[in-house]
Amino acid sequence: MKDLFLVEPNKIYQKSFENYALAYKKTNDKHYFNKYKKALENFQDYLSDLHNYSEVKDLPQGEVITSTFWLIDKKDVVGVVRIRHQEIECAGHIGYDISPDCRNRGYGFQILKLALENAIKIGIEDVILTCNINNTASKKIIEKNNGKLLGTIFDEEENEYLYKYSITLINN
Template structure:
């Protein structure tokens, strides 16, 4: 049983533990959940819940929804979906960022996570999704290409991929 579940202020220790395992982030993916002690985890959840609704956005940020990939009840990965692009995201960041917890990598979950995130992007009316990825991040490039990503350009070591979402 696989689902991409939206972050909720009610999320608990299982999600927290996954974020600790993912660590501060890598390859351009930033995990802001990592820095919180569990006692303050609610603050992280509430900030991100609000960010999804455009409430108290940080300067220069667009609304962003956080999702968990849940497989048989266990959290496996995280995806962030930005509602639209601004100049900075067009250059680096794109619409979707994701990470799979290290203990669950290389099992096909990255591809599944992106497929599910694309379906959420379609639900909010995005027609074409931009994903940026370091040139040397071969795992992520495989994930994007398996989801019909078309490489537009590689500039200063950063790949820009576009994925057209069907009508």
């Protein structure tokens, strides 16, 4: 775990990221595969989209600035984290996922820990996170990173109940 780090998405990891996306296809996880399939169709356009989301440039109406990072273990992409510069209702500031091929190995804890360090640099003092109430792994990851449960909310768009957490990064 000492060789883990976050990088901004880039061409150096193209083959590894393509394998990452295909792992979701292999497990029939349509939600995440659809999120990443553009990388398989046109990697450069995919990178451009991520770059544009990290700036105010060409940001679609109603979207917030989002910095995306890839969790790298040695030379492989094992996770993706998105840090939204503003809280989004039912999604919070941070969303992350770990490759289906790499789960239950401690990567989830590490990706959130590293993302929190980046959130401080962005200027976020109190991070809001959510997870499906049935997602025990994510619940444990958030709580292990000092997440304090704020309560339960209902996401009408996804038709699911979520736990809502806060992690205070800066003590006043």
